[in-house]
Amino acid sequence: MMKWINHFIIFSIVGCLLLPVSIDATKKDAKSQEVELGSYKVDVTGDGKKDQVYLYGNPFDQETKYYKEFKLVVKTKKGTKKETIQGGFKPAVKFLDLNDDSTLEVLMEIPTGGSGGVNDYYAFCIYNNKIELIELPETLNINGAFKNNYQATVMVPEMNKSYLIDLKDHKKKYDKLGVYRKGKLSEPSETLVSEYKSLKVKDIDKDGHKELIGIQQISGASVVDRIAEVRSSWVYKEEQWVLKDVQVVPN
Numbered sequence: 001m002m003k004w005i006n007h008f009i010i011f012s013i014v015g016c017l018l019l020p021v022s023i024d025a026t027k028k029d030a031k032s033q034e035v036e037l038g039s040y041k042v043d044v045t046g047d048g049k050k051d052q053v054y055l056y057g058n059p060f061d062q063e064t065k066y067y068k069e070f071k072l073v074v075k076t077k078k079g080t081k082k083e084t085i086q087g088g089f090k091p092a093v094k095f096l097d098l099n100d101d102s103t104l105e106v107l108m109e110i111p112t113g114g115s116g117g118v119n120d121y122y123a124f125c126i127y128n129n130k131i132e133l134i135e136l137p138e139t140l141n142i143n144g145a146f147k148n149n150y151q152a153t154v155m156v157p158e159m160n161k162s163y164l165i166d167l168k169d170h171k172k173k174y175d176k177l178g179v180y181r182k183g184k185l186s187e188p189s190e191t192l193v194s195e196y197k198s199l200k201v202k203d204i205d206k207d208g209h210k211e212l213i214g215i216q217q218i219s220g221a222s223v224v225d226r227i228a229e230v231r232s233s234w235v236y237k238e239e240q241w242v243l244k245d246v247q248v249v250p251n
Contacts, residue, residue: 034058034071042095044074044126046103051076051126053106055093065089066113072106074126083131085122089113096201098123098134099236100210105134107199116223118195136199137214137234137241144191144218149183150174152191152227154218156246163248165228170220177221191227192219204233204245211235211244218248226251 038055045051052075057067070085088110095104103125110120123134144154150167167174174180179189194217203210211233218228231247 037070037090038093040093040095042104044095044104044106045076047077049077053093055091055108057090058087060087070108070110072108072124072131074106074131076126076129078129081126081129081131083124083133085110088120097210098136098201098212101236109199114223116194116217116219117197118217119197121196121199135241137212137232137243139195139214139216140230140232140246142193142216142218142230144193146179146185146189146191146220148185150180152218152220154191154228154230154248156230156248158243159246161246163228165218165248165250167220167227170225170227173225174221179221192223193217193230194219194223197229209235212241 034056037057040053041050043050054073056071058069060066060068068087072083074081092109094107098105106124108122112118124131152165154163196214198215200213201210214232216230219225220227229249233244234241
């Protein structure tokens with residue numbers, strides 16, 4: 001009995017000694033999974049000197065292209081700052097003057113992986129030696145519905161406007177699917193409206209000030225049945241986004 005107790009004590013002591021080593025090894029392995037996805041030399045502080053920006057990703061596993069999380073690292077003359085962003089597929093990193101303040105911000109465009117080509121967006125500015133999240137404008141609360149005679153209406157409450165879309169080019173497909181019968185709707189049907197497919201910066205009215213342009217997709221019978229784009233233009237005033245204009249462009 002004493003031998004068994006002595007062996008148990010020895011194994012317990014050895015196990016305790018090895019435990020911290022195992023934990024450290026696990027931490028090291030987890031950290032080693034982080035991979036560099038991009039390296040950029042660009043002035044993000046507005047001081048006229050290029051800063052170093054890195055993007056890292058922590059892969060979910062070796063079988064998928066999905067990342068558990070991303071890390072944005074910005075090195076300036078004042079030091080190094082880091083920001084963690086929730087995961088997704090490999091992002092595109094863009095440097096744009098989103099709020100027309102003559103300084104570039106960091107825009108991350110993260111694909112959701114769906115067939116609609118929708119992205120999640122995160123924007124950051126480097127201010128007072130900190131990485132600060134910039135809130136982006138919400139997508140428009142668009143309502144759309146099919147109408148008789150191969151048409152659809154789109155209502156944009158934010159502008160209190162409605163738009164009519166001609167769907168005659170889709171006639172053959174909609175007849176085959178049973179959406180229409182001799183030009184009349186088989187049953188009431190709503191259109192599908194996406195989140196932002198893209199965000200870009202452009203001076204659309206040539207007034208010397210850039211607007212932020214958000215594009216949402218309107219689809220008909222399915223996500224890939226694209227019938228129109230809704231383009232909203234925004235300006236940043238008094239620390240908030242103001243909707244300037246909306247255009248509905250048929251596909």
